[in-house]
Amino acid sequence: MSETSEVTPAFSGPDGLVTAVAQDAVTGEVLMVAHMNREAWEETLSGGRAVYFSRARRRLWRKGEESGNVQNVKAIFVDCDADTVLLKVEQVGGAACHEGYPSCFFRQVTPSGAQIVAARVFDPADVYKKG
Amino acid sequence: MSETSEVTPAFSGPDGLVTAVAQDAVTGEVLMVAHMNREAWEETLSGGRAVYFSRARRRLWRKGEESGNVQNVKAIFVDCDADTVLLKVEQVGGAACHEGYPSCFFRQVTPSGAQIVAARVFDPADVYKKG
Numbered sequence: 654m655s656e657t658s659e660v661t662p663a664f665s666g667p668d669g670l671v672t673a674v675a676q677d678a679v680t681g682e683v684l685m686v687a688h689m690n691r692e693a694w695e696e697t698l699s700g701g702r703a704v705y706f707s708r709a710r711r712r713l714w715r716k717g718e719e720s721g722n723v724q725n726v727k728a729i730f731v732d733c734d735a736d737t738v739l740l741k742v743e744q745v746g747g748a749a750c751h752e753g754y755p756s757c758f759f760r761q762v763t764p765s766g767a768q769i770v771a772a773r774v775f776d777p778a779d780v781y782k783k784g
Numbered sequence: 785m786s787e788t789s790e791v792t793p794a795f796s797g798p799d800g801l802v803t804a805v806a807q808d809a810v811t812g813e814v815l816m817v818a819h820m821n822r823e824a825w826e827e828t829l830s831g832g833r834a835v836y837f838s839r840a841r842r843r844l845w846r847k848g849e850e851s852g853n854v855q856n857v858k859a860i861f862v863d864c865d866a867d868t869v870l871l872k873v874e875q876v877g878g879a880a881c882h883e884g885y886p887s888c889f890f891r892q893v894t895p896s897g898a899q900i901v902a903a904r905v906f907d908p909a910d911v912y913k914k915g
Contacts, residue, residue: 658897660891660897672803672817674814674817676812681812681813682812683805683807683814683870685863686803686805686817686863686868698893728892729892730889730891730893730901731889731898732816732881732888732889732891733881733882733883733885733888733890737817737888737889738893739814739889751864752864757865758868758870759864760791760862760863761860762829762860762861767789767862770861
């Protein structure tokens with residue numbers, strides 16, 4: 654288990670993206686899923702904080718740049734076909750989701766519908782200033 | 785925390801897909817990331833086993849159909865913008881990855897390169913018959 658090799662994620666599509674999963678390094682909770690382009694990947698590696706590529710805004714997204722809830726990267730993994738990366742992170746502020754929940758996966762799908770199964774850490778209206 | 789609502793994942797793109805993350809329901813290990821179309825989603829909900837859509841083969845992929853390593857679904861979550869779902873699963877056979885590792889994220893990216901940090905559960909050559 655000491656084999657090492659070079660690995661570069663398989664950035665693909667018009668924006669050259671891979672999928673990125675952020676997981677709490679301590680609890681194992683899956684916090685969010687986003688995307689990275691090569692620049693986001695390289696800045697994450699060099700800077701130690703999670704940087705994504707926002708498909709909606711078409712620009713680098715330094716997680717926490719607005720809310721202050723940055724993600725300090727503790728370990729990085731790449732999957733078998735190198736089109737997804739997994740970050741184990743320390744989530745500053747205790748909430749990864751812009752909706753104010755610890756994880757973006759705060760809704761469980763049950764036979765009777767979706768149910769919110771987490772408590773809000775912050776109110777988005779207090780954190781994201783309008784205009 | 786008893787609020788319930790209907791939720792349908794936001795299937796998008798030419799194949800109508802969402803991203804799907806499978807996580808070990810007991811250990812919290814992130815096992816794999818794949819995709820689902822509406823049919824895969826509905827069969828997963830109704831059948832209780834993970835069904836994905838293979839982008840490479842362009843057809844439903846009933847996880848474990850060849851290897852026997854099915855995923856029994858214990859809980860399902862949907863993220864804030866409903867374009868990613870999270871399955872907490874029991875991974876039969878102890879290996880989610882076609883490379884024979886428990887997780888597809890068996891390579892850690894370190895300053896000196898990628899390092900395999902898991903042990904193989906099976907040899908792919910024994911499990912996937914050629915031809």
